[in-house]
Amino acid sequence: xxxxxxxxxxxxxxxxxxxxxxxxxxxxxxxxxxxxxxxxxxxxxxxxxxxxxxxxxxxxxxxxxxxxxxxxxxxxxxxxxxxxxxxxxxxxxxxxxxxxxxxxxxxxxxxxxxxxxxxxxxxxxxxxxxxxxxxxxxxxxxxxxxxxxxxxxxxxxxxxxxxxxxxxxxxxxxxxxxxxxxxxxxxxxxxxxxxxxxxxxxxxxxxxxxxxxxxxxxxxxxxxxxxxxxxxxxxxxxxxxxxxxxxxxxxxxxxxxxxxxxxxxxxxxxxxxxxxxxxxxxxxxxxxxxxxxxxxxxxxxxxxxxxxxxxxxxxxxxxxxxxxxxxxxxxxxxxxxxxxxxxxxx
Amino acid sequence: xxxxxxxxxxxxxxxxxxxxxxxxxxxxxxxxxxxxxxxxxxxxxxxxxxxxxxxxxxxxxxxxxxxxxxxxxxxxxxxxxxxxxxxxxxxxxxxxxxxxxxxxxxxxxxxxxxxxxxxxxxxxxxxxxxx
Numbered sequence: 001x002x003x004x005x006x007x008x009x010x011x012x013x014x015x016x017x018x019x020x021x022x023x024x025x026x027x028x029x030x031x032x033x034x035x036x037x038x039x040x041x042x043x044x045x046x047x048x049x050x051x052x053x054x055x056x057x058x059x060x061x062x063x064x065x066x067x068x069x070x071x072x073x074x075x076x077x078x079x080x081x082x083x084x085x086x087x088x089x090x091x092x093x094x095x096x097x098x099x100x101x102x103x104x105x106x107x108x109x110x111x112x113x114x115x116x117x118x119x120x121x122x123x124x125x126x127x128x129x130x131x132x133x134x135x136x137x138x139x140x141x142x143x144x145x146x147x148x149x150x151x152x153x154x155x156x157x158x159x160x161x162x163x164x165x166x167x168x169x170x171x172x173x174x175x176x177x178x179x180x181x182x183x184x185x186x187x188x189x190x191x192x193x194x195x196x197x198x199x200x201x202x203x204x205x206x207x208x209x210x211x212x213x214x215x216x217x218x219x220x221x222x223x224x225x226x227x228x229x230x231x232x233x234x235x236x237x238x239x240x241x242x243x244x245x246x247x248x249x250x251x252x253x254x255x256x257x258x259x260x261x262x263x264x265x266x267x268x269x270x271x272x273x274x275x276x277x278x279x280x281x282x283x284x285x286x287x288x289x290x291x292x293x294x295x296x297x298x299x300x301x302x303x304x305x306x307x308x309x310x311x312x313x314x315x316x317x318x319x320x321x322x323x324x325x326x327x328x329x330x331x332x333x334x335x336x337x338x339x340x341x342x343x344x345x346x
Numbered sequence: 347x348x349x350x351x352x353x354x355x356x357x358x359x360x361x362x363x364x365x366x367x368x369x370x371x372x373x374x375x376x377x378x379x380x381x382x383x384x385x386x387x388x389x390x391x392x393x394x395x396x397x398x399x400x401x402x403x404x405x406x407x408x409x410x411x412x413x414x415x416x417x418x419x420x421x422x423x424x425x426x427x428x429x430x431x432x433x434x435x436x437x438x439x440x441x442x443x444x445x446x447x448x449x450x451x452x453x454x455x456x457x458x459x460x461x462x463x464x465x466x467x468x469x470x471x472x473x474x475x476x477x
Contacts, residue, residue, distance in 0.1 A: 022359025026366035104367025171419035178426040317476035
């Protein structure tokens with residue numbers, strides 16, 4: 001009843017509907033994403049601790065240290081806000097804001113699972129655009145710009161190096177990543193993420209294993225995680241682009257990395273691991289797509305942490321070489337493969 | 347406005363997302379302004395440089411090699427942009443076929459091969475070497 005009334009209103013007044021639904025969904029999603037990203041920071045520290053045979057956070061909030069992040073937040077909020085005197089102030093101030101705001105742009109077009117109502121699958125996505133895969137990829141790459149803003153405006157040599165590295169890394173992997181998205185879309189005959197998920201009767205990770213590997217590497221690079229975190233490489237350039245940031249401004253930049261890690265993992269699950277597809281679980285069929293989606297997401301997140309603790313950091317020249325000289329030609333091969341399979345075996 | 351959702355309508359919720367996304371960090375910064383101490387000194391606000399006084403500005407001209415990456419990137423990014431609309435037509439029957447293969451595919455193949463030759467030339471000339 002209520003649902004049909006809403007759909008009718010949406011059809012009659014799409015602009016007002018868009019405004020209202022956008023505002024409501026943005027407020028809800030912003031809070032959920034922030035909480036999940038906090039949990040993710042905790043999960044990473046805890047899992048890293050386990051991998052490295054130590055405890056991880058274990059003091060604040062009982063044995064598991066679940067309140068550690070709350071304590072960290074209190075510390076960041078009560079710390080003095082220092083703006084270095086050499087900094088380019090407007091750009092320096094805006095960099096963390098741009099960083100967090102653009103992650104929300106990605107969240108708006110990304111489906112967060114699906115629910116089954118009356119045997120019909122309803123994806124939970126705010127802006128279900130025809131080109132959402134393209135849009136998400138474009139919005140993800142704005143991240144490099146906020147990192148460059150932060151590094152350049154700090155007027156610190158280490159930050160500057162980190163910023164330049166960030167852009168070089170981004171442009172080296174943007175092209176293979178884009179071609180991987182295209183290869184997926186070629187097989188699914190659509191650029192809409194929802195339709196890409198629905199087209200995966202066979203996971204695209206199995207249909208094009210090469211593309212999966214290339215996309216996973218490009219994604220880790222885009223997220224700036226080990227072994228591709230040359231932008232902040234503590235041992236070489238102090239903390240890279242966020243050397244001059246402290247207190248809440250640092251907190252925002254740090255936090256944004258985890259939000260993007262979450263969103264990037266969701267994108268990987270949708271494009272290659274069949275999204276929320278999975279056999280319907282009988283009794284709780286209503287949320288069975290959600291269960292599959294979250295299981296896949298957690299596995300991807302833990303895998304990302306696993307990669308981080310297992311591999312040492314590459315040199316920056318090795319990173320650009322890998323992107324331009326190996327992944328770019330290989331992604332072309334993968335595209336040819338996708339076209340052949342998409343034409344003759346689909 | 348009634349009836350079909352227009353393409354532009356999809357972007358209205360996204361604008362709301364951008365606004366909410368900007369309000370979160372702005373709110374956090376405002377909260378910090380209120381609750382955190384403000385005792386700024388000249389020493390505290392100096393630029394970090396391993397314990398020394400910073401020498402000269404950090405905002406510099408970078409090695410020219412760096413811009414070659416950017417140029418190569420622009421070329422290949424435009425190629426990727428051409429590929430996006432191509433997804434919708436490559437399997438279409440409306441496009442004539444020569445020798446059993448659609449022109450859309452042969453055309454794109456030629457385009458990609460030409461660009462790959464360019465990439466090989468770049469690599470051979472060491473334009474894509476980080477220095």
